[in-house]
Amino acid sequence: AQSVAQPEDQVNVAEGxxxxxxxxxxVSGNPYLFWYVQYPNRGLQFLLKYITGDNLVKGSxxxxxxxxxxxxxxxxKKPSALVSDSALYFCAVRPESGSARxxxxxxxxxxxxxx
Amino acid sequence: DTAVSxxxxxxxxQMGNDKSIKCEQNLGHDTMYWYKQDSKKFLxxxxxxxxxxxxxxxxxxxxxxxxxxxxxxxNLHINSLELGDSAVYFCASSQWGLYSSTDxxxxxxxxxxxxx
Numbered sequence: 001a002q003s004v005a006q007p008e009d010q011v012n013v014a015e016g017x018x019x020x021x022x023x024x025x026x027v028s029g030n031p032y033l034f035w036y037v038q039y040p041n042r043g044l045q046f047l048l049k050y051i052t053g054d055n056l057v058k059g060s061x062x063x064x065x066x067x068x069x070x071x072x073x074x075x076x077k078k079p080s081a082l083v084s085d086s087a088l089y090f091c092a093v094r095p096e097s098g099s100a101r102x103x104x105x106x107x108x109x110x111x112x113x114x115x
Numbered sequence: 116d117t118a119v120s121x122x123x124x125x126x127x128x129q130m131g132n133d134k135s136i137k138c139e140q141n142l143g144h145d146t147m148y149w150y151k152q153d154s155k156k157f158l159x160x161x162x163x164x165x166x167x168x169x170x171x172x173x174x175x176x177x178x179x180x181x182x183x184x185x186x187x188x189x190n191l192h193i194n195s196l197e198l199g200d201s202a203v204y205f206c207a208s209s210q211w212g213l214y215s216s217t218d219x220x221x222x223x224x225x226x227x228x229x230x231x
Binding site: 032034036038041042043044045046049088090094102103104105107108 | 119148155156157158159160163171205207218219220221222223224225
């Protein structure tokens with residue numbers, strides 16, 4: 001069975017500093033990896049995904065994520081955090097193929113960017 | 116233009132009642148999903164429909180019954196509501212290609228269900 005771990009419930013960072021939100025995964029075969037963001041009282045918004053190819057994936061709002069196969073990680077990063085980045089971030093994984101292709105989400109990481 | 120919409124946004128009801136949540140997507144996707152987000156923000160898939168056929172049915176009480184009248188709609192009917200059903204329910208849609216790289220799910224705004 002596939003799984004996702006987001007080891008930090010809460011990440012605090014000062015505005016202008018780089019941020020990292022961690023994610024590790026477990027899946028049979030090749031992974032498709034996703035990051036979503038949820039603002040208060042809103043639905044999840046797609047940020048970026050890794051399917052294949054370049055290990056560094058660029059997404060919306062200046063976010064990027066690095067796929068590391070040996071460490072089974074897909075950490076979300078941004079060089080300079082904004083207060084408006086404060087939100088709940090979810091990592092998700094699904095196998096590349098097979099019948100069980102539903103997304104499995106991590107438990108979420110609350111990012112707070114301090115002014 | 117709203118891509119994935121849900122109604123109602125808020126739903127407050129008594130234990131034992133039956134209620135429905137509606138979902139519509141105008142993205143032309145062929146697959147729709149229902150997720151439940153609990154009070155700890157944990158997100159878990161409940162159902163998925165592809166071209167009006169059920170393809171994912173996680174361990175969910177049979178009081179929950181999805182209905183897909185067409186590819187653009189997936190409604191969730193809940194019978195005999197219980198206190199533990201209180202949560203936020205999200206609808207999502209995607210295009211389910213065999214090896215498609217476009218299989219990104221797009222979420223609705225959520226329906227906050229409160230059972231009293």
